Every structure is written in structure tokens, then in C-alpha cells.
Amino acid sequence: MPLAATYTAVPVEVDDAKCIADKGCTVCIDVCPLDVLRLNELTGKAYMAYDECWYCMPCQTDCPTGAVTVNIPYLLK
Numbered sequence: 001m002p003l004a005a006t007y008t009a010v011p012v013e014v015d016d017a018k019c020i021a022d023k024g025c026t027v028c029i030d031v032c033p034l035d036v037l038r039l040n041e042l043t044g045k046a047y048m049a050y051d052e053c054w055y056c057m058p059c060q061t062d063c064p065t066g067a068v069t070v071n072i073p074y075l076l077k
């Protein structure tokens, strides 16, 4: 099976259907200490712009709609 040429998955996923960034929410973007979450200007939703993460969790914990999922790598659990 061929391996993917580019890495497309990031550890923090935002459910666009739940995200209310288009209504002004910036909670996850504001709380991330690494500043890796951004607003997608096209969709109006938050997303992980850079694949760097401390797995510190406030983005998931503080999201008012439960839109953020932090997929912690198995070896860090």
C-alpha cells in the first residue's frame, strides 16, 4: 500500500457543524498557548493551522459547543 505523500491529518480537529466562530467565538484560538489554532476565512470556522501541540487541552475543554477534539497520541496517554 503506498504511503501518503503529504501529511494531512492534524491532532486537533474542529467539527465545522458545531463551531460558532462565524458568530464571533474565538475561545479556542485565544486559549491556545502555541497560537496554532486559526480562523479559516473561507469557512468562518476554527482549524489547526500548524501541527504543533502540547496536548494541554483548554481548546477542547473551553469550547462552548464541544466542537474541538484533541487526539492525544497513544504514547502520551
Ligand code: SF4
Residues within 6 Å of the ligand: 014, 018, 019, 020, 021, 025, 026, 027, 028, 029, 045, 046, 062, 063, 064, 065, 066, 067, 068
Ligand atoms: S471554541 Fe469551539 S466554537 Fe469557539 S471558535 Fe473554537 S471550535 Fe469554534
Ligand code: SF4
Residues within 6 Å of the ligand: 012, 031, 032, 033, 034, 035, 036, 037, 052, 053, 054, 055, 056, 057, 058, 059, 060, 070
Ligand atoms: S491542546 Fe493546547 S497546544 Fe494543542 S491546540 Fe489545544 S490549546 Fe493549543
